[in-house]
Amino acid sequence: MTQDQDLARRLGETMHRHADALHDTPLDLLAVRGRATTIRRRRHTAVGLVAAAAVAAVVLPLSLLPTGGGDRVDDPQPVDTPTPIEEPVPLDPRSAPAGPAPRVPYVEIDAKRLLTPAGAYDLPEAFPQVVPYRDGWIALTTDTPSQTGTRVAILDGGFRELEGTGMTTGIAVRDDGERVAWVEYTGTGWRLVNAPTTGGEAVTSDVTTAGPDAPSAAVGFLPGDHVVVESTDARTSRSSYRVVGPDRTTTATFGGFNHVVSSSPVNGLVAGQTEYSGDGSCSGVKDPLSASRELVWETCDHQLGAFSPDGRYVVGLAPYFDGLGSPTLAILDAATGRPVVEFVSGRSARSAAAVGDVVWEDPTTLLATVTQGVDQYVVRATIDGRVEVVAGPRPSEMSVEFRFPAHTFG
Amino acid sequence: MGGESVTSTPDVVTGEALPHGRQSSRDDEFSSYMAARQAALLRTAYLLTGERGAAEDLLQTALAKLYLSWDKVRDRGALDGYVRRIMVNEHNSLWRRAWKRREHATDDLPDQPVHDEYDDGLGAALWSYLQTLPPKQRTVLVLRYYEDLSEAEIADVMGISTGTVKSQASRALAGLRERAPRSLDPRHTDPPEEER
Incomplete structure (x- = not known):
């Protein structure tokens, strides 16, 4: 028997000794039915955010599904290798069917409301980012003037500030929500904070001694709690990148990107823009911890976004778009850059749609904020080519009505 | 004399009126499952949470979700796995834990320490x-x-x-x-x- 097997055996015995002492059955049918009623009402409330006319047709069937309504995925399906969809899929929220409520949180900016799979919270302000942290929350707040315009605040369970930090640019949240990182200005330089959200010590590492006009930022996580950190040269405005480990050491430095947009704690890759031509761009993916640090692949057909939670896919957007958003949204194979499915806006003034914020709802499903005409929606786009509206429409005039609060701001 | 009297009760699953007999049959089946499996599922919940009160709360939510899906779960042999999956997902969701913190602030469950x-x-x-x-x-x-x-x-x-x-x-x-x-x-x- 190996050492770990022996430790595991002892652990199993300990668990049995503790748990097997429980023989009672404290719950009766009445208690379970009462909780079921609460859950059913909560699901209907969440789904009710979808356009009322469409809801009337779908709310009951959805609430019956094990994964329906306001629930997290309770029945995750194994991900098979999908067959790429060759033809572009229309991205037209106005004609898309309503779908069940998002299974990841989002913020209604105007109402200052955070909607999570479990319930809704009224916020003191429409935080650009807010995620559970220890016994409360951690948020990016904009209520203070600074060169970055934002800072990190540690909040209690009622969203009251317990602790503030210097200016920062955003909070990187690991896909599982169990780790966050940010870079804050200390007055003499920029310091990385890499912290578990469920308790335990945060690790801090000095990044640069640059001034507030040359900010650094946490881009995202790599395997082993490593963090990709971006630093900007104030004179040239060029960005450089390093990988900082939980032991405070820099394990790699790398360049070759105008801007790195995401990293994956599963496949160890980073994605970012490599070239910009004024009316187009190229983007690529590389492994910053590999010996060669060459690009794994590069494309001039898409700009890139977040990697899927399992690291198999990466978000693709149009190679060029204006401030309103991207006219296309794609799911790309993270290993090759080849599109698996691409959702494309119509070209007429009435049908044109623009994609803003994009997050993964599960390993094969995207949620995106989409503006079409004077309305903004939250749209679900799946790897098998389905489009559903899951929140909205809300009136929008070049404004942001919805935001995903775990997604890095900026 | 009037015709046959048909009673109906609001259905927990859909919120709509359901013939009494059909709901009763579902409740009987569900009660039987609870009676047979509750203690074992509570033990798993206890190991996941480490607290008796939290374990009961977790199991109550998982059983409630099973109750809501009861008519959809055709493989009765897979019920334990379904409840286990709900408990794991519920317990590992940071968002749910945050929500629970808020709920427990006004609705503390009495803790019954395990000997x-x-x-x-x-x-x-x-x-x-x-x-x-x-x-x-x-x-x-x-x-x-x-x-x-x-x-x-x-x-x-x-x-x-x-x-x-x-x-x-x-x-x-x-x-x-x-x-x-x-x-x-x-x-x-x-x-x-x-x-x-």
Whole structure:
């Protein structure tokens, strides 16, 4: 028997000794039915955010599904290798069917409301980012003037500030929500904070001694709690990148990107823009911890976004778009850059749609904020080519009505 | 005389009126399942949460979701797996934990401590270390070494890859080994008396 097997055996015995002492059955049918009623009402409330006319047709069937309504995925399906969809899929929220409520949180900016799979919270302000942290929350707040315009605040369970930090640019949240990182200005330089959200010590590492006009930022996580950190040269405005480990050491430095947009704690890759031509761009993916640090692949057909939670896919957007958003949204194979499915806006003034914020709802499903005409929606786009509206429409005039609060701001 | 009297009650699942007989049949089936499996499921919930009150709360939510889906679950042999999956997902969701913190602020459940009949020091120490593990690592250990699930089954329950299951288990055991007293670390086990 190996050492770990022996430790595991002892652990199993300990668990049995503790748990097997429980023989009672404290719950009766009445208690379970009462909780079921609460859950059913909560699901209907969440789904009710979808356009009322469409809801009337779908709310009951959805609430019956094990994964329906306001629930997290309770029945995750194994991900098979999908067959790429060759033809572009229309991205037209106005004609898309309503779908069940998002299974990841989002913020209604105007109402200052955070909607999570479990319930809704009224916020003191429409935080650009807010995620559970220890016994409360951690948020990016904009209520203070600074060169970055934002800072990190540690909040209690009622969203009251317990602790503030210097200016920062955003909070990187690991896909599982169990780790966050940010870079804050200390007055003499920029310091990385890499912290578990469920308790335990945060690790801090000095990044640069640059001034507030040359900010650094946490881009995202790599395997082993490593963090990709971006630093900007104030004179040239060029960005450089390093990988900082939980032991405070820099394990790699790398360049070759105008801007790195995401990293994956599963496949160890980073994605970012490599070239910009004024009316187009190229983007690529590389492994910053590999010996060669060459690009794994590069494309001039898409700009890139977040990697899927399992690291198999990466978000693709149009190679060029204006401030309103991207006219296309794609799911790309993270290993090759080849599109698996691409959702494309119509070209007429009435049908044109623009994609803003994009997050993964599960390993094969995207949620995106989409503006079409004077309305903004939250749209679900799946790897098998389905489009559903899951929140909205809300009136929008070049404004942001919805935001995903775990997604890095900026 | 009037015709046959048909009673109906609001259905918990849909909120609509349901013939009394149909709801009664569902409730009878569900009650039978609860009676047979509740204690075992509570034990798993207790190992996941480490607290009796939290375990009851977790199980109540999982059973409520099963109740809502009862008519959809055709494979009655898979009910335990379905409830287990809900409990794991519920417990590992940071958003749900945040929500629970808020609910418990006004709705504290009375804690009923479990009497630990075995405690020669080693068991208590290991139990204590288990409580400090991050939820996912702890879940993997519970499913692997209490429920005796395979890595593939754990991956299915948690919605993660088998590689992640292996790495979480390895990291959890390494953490336990590092923090365990010397006497619990097999690498440092003193040789038997006769070998000295």
